[in-house]
Amino acid sequence: MSAQDTSGDRPLIWRLLSGFGRFWWDFLVGDTPEITVAVIVIVGVVALLRDVAHVNALAYVTLVVLSVVTLALSAARARRKA
Amino acid sequence: MIATVNATSATIVLVGAVFLAAAVEMVEALTIVLAVGHTRGWRSAFEGVGVALVALAALVAVLGPALVEVPLSTLRLIVGIVLLIFGLQWLRKAVLRSSGYKAKHDEDAIYRETVASLALTGERPGRDGVAFVVAFKGVFLEGLEIVIAVLTLGTSAHRLGLAAAVAGVAVVLVGIVGVIVAKQLSNVPENAMKMAVGIMLVSYGTFWTGEGLKVRWPGDDVMLLGLVVIYALAAAVIVRILVSTSSTAKAVNS
Numbered sequence: 001m002s003a004q005d006t007s008g009d010r011p012l013i014w015r016l017l018s019g020f021g022r023f024w025w026d027f028l029v030g031d032t033p034e035i036t037v038a039v040i041v042i043v044g045v046v047a048l049l050r051d052v053a054h055v056n057a058l059a060y061v062t063l064v065v066l067s068v069v070t071l072a073l074s075a076a077r078a079r080r081k082a
Numbered sequence: 083m084i085a086t087v088n089a090t091s092a093t094i095v096l097v098g099a100v101f102l103a104a105a106v107e108m109v110e111a112l113t114i115v116l117a118v119g120h121t122r123g124w125r126s127a128f129e130g131v132g133v134a135l136v137a138l139a140a141l142v143a144v145l146g147p148a149l150v151e152v153p154l155s156t157l158r159l160i161v162g163i164v165l166l167i168f169g170l171q172w173l174r175k176a177v178l179r180s181s182g183y184k185a186k187h188d189e190d191a192i193y194r195e196t197v198a199s200l201a202l203t204g205e206r207p208g209r210d211g212v213a214f215v216v217a218f219k220g221v222f223l224e225g226l227e228i229v230i231a232v233l234t235l236g237t238s239a240h241r242l243g244l245a246a247a248v249a250g251v252a253v254v255l256v257g258i259v260g261v262i263v264a265k266q267l268s269n270v271p272e273n274a275m276k277m278a279v280g281i282m283l284v285s286y287g288t289f290w291t292g293e294g295l296k297v298r299w300p301g302d303d304v305m306l307l308g309l310v311v312i313y314a315l316a317a318a319v320i321v322r323i324l325v326s327t328s329s330t331a332k333a334v335n336s
Contacts, residue, residue, distance in 0.1 A: 023226075028167055035170045039163060047295050060297045064309065067288055068316045071170055075177050075320055079327075082183045 034077060038070040092303040093244070095310060096235055099282035100245045102275050103231040104252035107224040109272055110192075112260040114220030117196035122213035130217025138225045142233070149237045159294025161238040162287050164230075169283030176277035177317055181324035186273050228253070231283075238290050281317060285309035 010018075029036045042063060049059040119127040149157065178184035200212065228249055236245030289306050292299060299305040 027230075028164065030171065032171050032174065035174070036167055039167050039170070042166075043159075043163060043291060043295070046292070046297065050295050050297055056298050059295070060292055060299060063288055063292055063297065064312060067166065067170065067284065068313070071173060071177070071284075071316065072320050072323075074170070074174050075181075075183075075324060078174065078178055079181075079183050079324055 032074055035070060035074050038066070038074075042066045042070070091307045092239060093241070095282055095285065095306045096239050096241055096245060097248050099279065099286060100231055100235055100248045101252045102279045102282070104228045104249040105256050106272060106275050106279060107228045108253045108256040109260075111221050111224035112256060113193050114196055114224075115217050116260065117193050118200065118213045118217045118220075121197050121200045122210050126210035126213035127217040130214040130219075131221050133214075134218045134221035134225060137222055138229055141226070142229055145229075145233060146242070149233055150242075154238075154240075155294055155296070157294075158238045158290040161234040162289070162291030162294050164287070165234060165283050166287030166291055168230075169280055169285075169287045172276065173280030173284050173313070173317060176273070176280045177320050177324070179273055180277065180317075180321045182328060183324060235286060277317065281310055281313045284313050288313075 045066065046059050046063045049055050049062060115127055115131055118130070152160075175184060179186050196216070200216065232245045232249045233242070236242035239245070285306055288309055289299065301308065
């Protein structure tokens with residue numbers, strides 16, 4: 001066992017919690033952090049449009065358009081890395 | 083009349099999304115279990131499957147009632163954000179597979195790789211820990227994705243029973259087909275199904291995020307079908323652009 005591999009020494013509850021946390025990190029962030037960040041930004045922008053500017057139509061159009069742009073940019077990023 | 087159309091649209095998308103997501107995950111789990119069973123024996127494989135199912139049931143028993151207690155608008159916003167992130171990740175992979183930038187999901191290859199890795203560890207008499215762990219992880223992780231899809235889509239649409247029933251039908255159907263053909267289900271059009279699931283998850287994610295933020299959608303629930311059409315067209319256009327730029331790059335390099 002390497003010096004860094006101390007997972008076997010940790011209490012079971014800690015290992016279960018860290019495994020659970022790791023699962024959600026991989027599930028929601030994984031190798032596409034740009035999507036997670038973009039969705040958080042989209043939610044913020046749409047909330048501002050809806051609650052501060054009170055423009056409902058612009059809010060839902062922005063939500064859809066920015067989601068499509070996020071998909072396109074993330075796919076383009078993957079293509080550049082390929 | 084309008085209310086009926088709204089409810090029907092939402093139900094169609096809900097049933098389609100849950101059925102396809104559960105079927106795709108079941109194909110992946112079944113491929114792993116078949117590889118373990120054929121290579122290392124069925125006893126430990128079935129034990130791994132059984133323990134994974136008990137763990138998933140315990141998770142549902144804990145999470146299910148907790149989700150029902152969350153206020154609906156908060157639940158829809160959280161579920162919408164989770165589905166939008168998860169759906170965009172899923173759709174991105176499907177787009178990259180369709181445009182040739184990512185290898186297509188190949189159950190034959192996964193089956194061969196699993197068999198090869200299991201063969202390397204050598205056979206064990208009696209209880210087989212390796213077979214147990216591989217079967218457990220395969221069923222638990224794929225099953226967890228089905229549970230998340232059922233709980234998020236079902237609770238936010240107030241149709242948890244329907245979502246669970248549809249997922250159950252999908253799992254049983256794929257299981258029966260898998261047992262009958264007794265091989266790696268490579269004939270299932272998994273890549274096309276993944277594209278459809280991605281489109282539906284993003285559509286639901288967008289819809290519930292909007293609802294959670296108090297956005298009023300034109301046409302109410304019917305807009306879900308509109309979102310499916312919009313994202314399907316967007317995915318097709320992005321695939322086309324990626325394919326054409328790939329062809330251009332190849333022509334320039336040759």
